[in-house]
Amino acid sequence: MLYRVIDASELPSLVSAFMESYEVVAPVKRDRSYVFEAVESYHDIELGYDTTVSSPKKYFLPPTETLFPFDARAEEVASFAAEITPRVIFGAHACDINALNRLDLVFRDGRYPDPYYVARRAATLVVGVSCMPTDTCFCHLWGADEARFGYDLFLQDIGGKYLVSISSVEAANILEAACSPRVATDEDRIEFRHATRRRQEAFNGDIPDIQDVAMLMDAFHKDPYWEELGGRCLACTACSAVCPTCFCFDIQDTLDPDGRTGVRERTWDSCTSPQFAQVAGGHNFRADGRNRVRHRMYHKLNGFLANHDRMLCVGCGRCVTACKANINPIEVLEFFERKGACDAE
Known part of the structure; x- marks a missing residue:
């Protein structure tokens, strides 16, 4: 990894250099919230944002995307190439980058890479x-x-300065052309350590730091707690809509008005939707909120970890804000903390 330092005053030049060859997507202020949108100028960007309503995931895995068009009567599939826009996601927080790394494990690095995702990622x-x-x-x-x-x-x-970690040649060349990067001094390194310590000390200490969460998900899989938590669920699917790592999708064929041609589309889906686990014949494998909410939490905190050696949840906190029924991983951590206190008695 290569490290350099640039002045904060050089950021507009860096963004302008990116704009010469890429669409730049960055956090902008919208009413009382922040969202990722394409920007026209550095001055549209709000780098001091707390958390955006949703993550940059939609630029890699769109909410709805065409997979291919077809002719139903002729039973033919037309050739199709998705339009890929060269893009820069500017101003992503570490949690969203880690979320993207988890999506890579599923759509890029798995046994069957998804060509649409891979093309956008590249x-x-x-x-x-x-x-x-x-x-x-x-x-x-x-x-x-x-x-x-x-x-x-x-x-x-x-x-007033930025310590820049550089991990690609293409970005390094743009940085070099747009700014005047210099080698970090001992003073820069000291300030970096101070900034890191300030961030670590700023986390909410009331959120329980529970060890062995995956094991606890197994140990309390049948606890009545899931009935209470799932009973609150409104099945609005807001949690998965804002989550940077949810990747469930549905495939739908949409016919044109002529009834002859149409498109096959991939759309976001959610495991908290009542219809998600319903199969042909009408049977629903997770017909109640208890099973749906427990399944969602289990996948985030145990199932994905078993397959990929890391939690699927990245702790961004978006679901904490989005869920009006107060269903989120923090609630699960607090439940485990209570169970530990009860067991200690």
């Missing part, structure tokens, strides 16, 4: 930026508060 540069946690952030519990890979540049604010 055409996208990721520029991360340091952040300070909010009260709902718990990324540090899952080791997702630092991004060690999965980005092209990562900018750590060290007071």
Whole structure:
């Protein structure tokens, strides 16, 4: 990994250099929230944002995308090539970069790579930026508060300057052409350590740091707690809509008005939807909220870990804000904490 330092005043030049060859997507202010959108100028960007409503996931795995068109009467599938836009995601937090790394495990690095996802991933540069946690952030519990890979540049604010971690040649060349990067001094390294310590100390200490969460998910799989938690679920699917790592999808064929031609589309789906586990014949393998909510939490905190050696949850806290029924991983951690206290008695 190569490290350099640039002045904060050089960021507009860096963004302008990216805009010469890429669409730049960055956090912008919308009402009282922040969202990732394509920007026209550096001055549209809000790098000091806390958390965006949703993650940059949609630029790699769109909510709805065409897989191919077809002619139903002729029983023919037409050739199709998705339009891939060269893009820079500018200002992603470490949790979102780690979320993207988890999606890579499923769609890029698995046994059957998804060509649509792979093409978008290859055409996208990721520029991360340091952040300070909010009260709902718990990324540090899952080791997702630092991004060690999965980005092209990562900018750590060290007071009027940025320590830049460089991990791709393409991004390094653009940085070199747009800015005047210099070697980090001992003073820069000291300030970096101070900034890291300030971030670590800012996490909400009321969120329980529970060890062996995956094992506890197994141990309490049949606990009545899931009935109570699942009973709150409104099946609105807001949790998966804002989650940066949810990747379930449905495949739908949509006919044109002529009834002859149409398109096959992939759309986001959610395991908390009542119809998600319903199969032909009408049987539903998870017909009640208890099973749906437990399944979602189990996949996030145990199932994915068993297959990929890391939690699927990255602790971004978006579901904590989105769920009006207060169903989220923090609630599960607090449940485990209570069970530990009861067992101790």
